[in-house]
Amino acid sequence: MDFDQQRYYLDTIEKKHPETVYFHFHDSAHGPNEWSNEKKVITFARALNLLPGISYSQDGRGEPVITYGGTTYRTTDSGVTIDIHEGTRTIDPTTYEVQHNDNFWVRITTKSATATTSGDNTRTGKLVFDVNNRRLNFEGSNYEQAGTEQFQFRDDDNPYTWFNTGEPVTLATALNTIPSIEYSQESKKGHVIQYDAGEKFGGTYRSSTGGTEIIIRQRTADVNPEQYQLRNGDLIWVYVHTDQAPDNEH
Template sequence: MVTAGCAGFGTSGEQPTQTETNASTTQPTEEQTTQSDTGQTTTQSDTDNGTSDGETRSAAASGRMAVVVDDERLDVSAASEANDTSSFWIEDAGATAEWQRTDEDVTLAEGLSKLGVNVTENGIEYEGTTYQDTENDTNVAVRVNGESVDADEYVLQQGDEVWVVAITHPLDQSVPGDHIDHDELHVHGHVNMTVDGENVNFSKPKYETPGHNQHFHFEGDSAPLWHAHSWSVTIEYGMSTLAGINVTEDSITYDNTTYERSDPGTSFTIEVNGESVDPSTYVLKDGDQVTIDVETENGTS
């Protein structure tokens, strides 16, 4: 992380400030609802938003967005107020910020720049601090609908759910962190766990018990699709909420049997999107594919 006069964010969990509109603002006349692959609903409207010169702009596309930088969630709606004449802006939508754009094509990088977040070659820059994903203590992810994208090339489309995360370690945030309500923009991904060649079936009732944990869980026979209702849920925390399972850097427990990395004839891997991670520090991000594999000399592979 390269620092040059870094300023802090607002306190995590604060509600976004309502964007001020001109008196000539009109009310929505038509709404169209779409549903994303994660089951979340986004509403598109032709809302006219007043500008500083009295003109109006109409939203041709909209979606939801969350930006986390340096262990704090950015109040993007407040940052958007200074750009009330641009083709991209943020509207309040409860605890979730809703991005909107006119009928002009807007790339994700262009939209983020209106919020003071500038995309760099391997990361982002905000308020004089550059966060590079190539640095050992920094992790940067730019995802749309759970997929990594090139922000300079990607044009925002109706219903897009955007997560931009730049996290430095050690994490200056509690785990599992502030809870995000079910109907607000939260994090999803998949997990595959194998012990001696046998896939763990996370659709079993003991893993899908309704309400077993509000921050990490499977829902409605959707396993192995997991839901994380906070941006600061680690793999270690998430897996520890499941009955008989625990995952650390040095050991893995399954069905109340613990496998130590130091045990003779035992090996295991913990990966996210094909890369080895430390489960105690890695924060789950939208679209993450988690793989946990345990092999012993007495088992089968």
């Protein structure tokens, strides 16, 4: 879901709920869905419960229970899975404390959602792409129009959701479909990512360069984009960070 909306901004909700200063969003963030934590260290469970329309708890067995948009999801319900990650690692929101530069991911999958995408030979998943503390938002006509029949983003208010129809494509093919991004590999030297976004964020990043880190994973497993074919439900994580990255204040 997209938190770059007025209803989640601090200046909208703080007067009625002052505690939201502990975890909120605002329109002057460095990138899409970038959160802020001020004044007090809190668990991620409390952070979720500070967001309008969202609640998090655990049942008697310690399994997650999430309510969103009036619907409650439990892993004890048939066909429901709930995955909660910071970066590529699974966390327990009730004990994990929000930290500087954390990247959170909450995914709820239902049996009906899986059936909808698999029946027409369509795979769908998420792509989280961070470059020097800036998360790319794949919402907008330039991303939607650049897609192919095999790999595309859609105008559905889910800026990180991709669709792969027909034959599976490799992750490298998918990345090279995206405007402003080019992916390749240097012989025995690792990943090369070219990101065209101006002087501040753009450039060519090589994992072989000192001070540069490039991580590409499907959930917690490292993958080779030139060999890995996208699968239904994939959570792809591309993380590029250099010594010159601007500080993320949140």
